Amino acid sequence: MKSHALVMLRRNAKHIARNPTSVFNAVLMPIVIMLMFVYMFGDAFDVGVDYIDYATPGLMLLAVCYGLGSVATSVNADVTKGIINRFKVMDVSRGAVLTGHVVASVLTNLTAIAALVGVAFLLGFSPSAGLSEWLGIAGIIVLLAVAAGWFTVALGLSAKSPETAGLATVPLVMLPFFSSAIVPAEKMGPGLRQFAEYQPFTPIIETVRGLLNGTPAAGDVIPALIWCVAIAVIGYAWARSTFTKRA
Template identity: 65%
Template sequence: MSTVTTSVADAAIMLRRNLKHTTRNPLVLFNAVLFPIVIMLMFVWVFGGAFDTGERKYIDYATPGLLVMAISYGLGSTATAVNSDMTKGIINRFKVMDVSRGSVLTGHVVVTTVRCLVADAAILGVAFAMGFDPGASALDWLGAIGLLVLLSFAAGWLTVAVGLAAKTAESAGLATVPLIMLPFLSSAFVPADTMGTGVRQFAQYQPFTPVIETLRGLLEGDPSRGDAIAAGAWCAGFALVGYVWAVATFKKRA
């Protein structure tokens, strides 16, 4: 069997392992899938009437940001799981079993991507039930889904790197808090122009805002090329930094 075939087979085994861990942990499922829905209901039904989003219904404005938020909320469990594998000797057991090292990291990234997409599917389902009315064409939907996959994949690599670098599982989970908070300090829930000085500039230039604005444009059927380029660049940067950092840390610690 070739090295490539062996690596793919090992990655599939690691993916099944991580999926089983996810489905058997109710807290992970709640944080990754159900809690974003709770946040969605709270913002749309409780706070939505207080926000000025122009002629758009608030559910139409907020859904793109909620999709990004759903991705960020599932990252803490990934960092914790990766760190637990490293600090509890699981990685050393895999080395004795001659499991491909790359498959261990790939398995965590893929299961993170799948979990994020499941959360986004749940958000979209609830959004449609609440009156979400996008004007996107089939091509726009394809672009939006592609961007969500790219962001989930990039965030997965960055989170795996954070989990490997942390000393304990607790500190690994804590290190993902900035990624969880960034959507709240973006244009996810209110236009950045309505924010105060300082916060407005941060919201305009932080990584998640161009991703959210690109998604908003795609779902409205009027995407912005400038936002799309910035969103793609941020996602590519996250993926590259995360991959290089994760591989370097894994080689050093494993």
């Protein structure tokens, strides 16, 4: 099982490296968005601190979502083109096929976030986090990346074609924009403010923001962990069920 998963991981990593569009969307696009918001719109937002310090946590979580379209497309292509059936003939573990996609997605996310944080420091990002806070940030990001990965794999398996699989991830990509990633939720209008406050990404972003400031709040941490675990469990169960039906 473990060796099968490593083989599937290498396979997915090679596919990602050979697809410049997926690399751009996953790694470079979050940096482009950061430059756009910091330089073009940063002065328009009154957030009480330097805008780069406010926006970086949200953009880190946004980076988790930007490569998901290629993951869903790749998963769906494996099913619709009969590649999964070839793996079955070769006695490759079914779980390894799905796990390979998820782990490749997580590693891509971590690469994108590392690049994003590096650019943020060049732009003046100055967090107050110590070692323990950075470890907490890494933990919550990995947990979210795993949860988003399994949910995306489930979306890819459920779609009828690679094109619709890619489109199915658009709400996940857009959801962080309707959270506290760019501006505080309390500055939004009625309706949108309530949506931002109660959707999954806001407590996760506020947890990362609190850890970077050295002041994490239990009121954000607990909902963030609950959301991440719930999404991971739902995505995993949905993916395994759909995979069994389609493979």
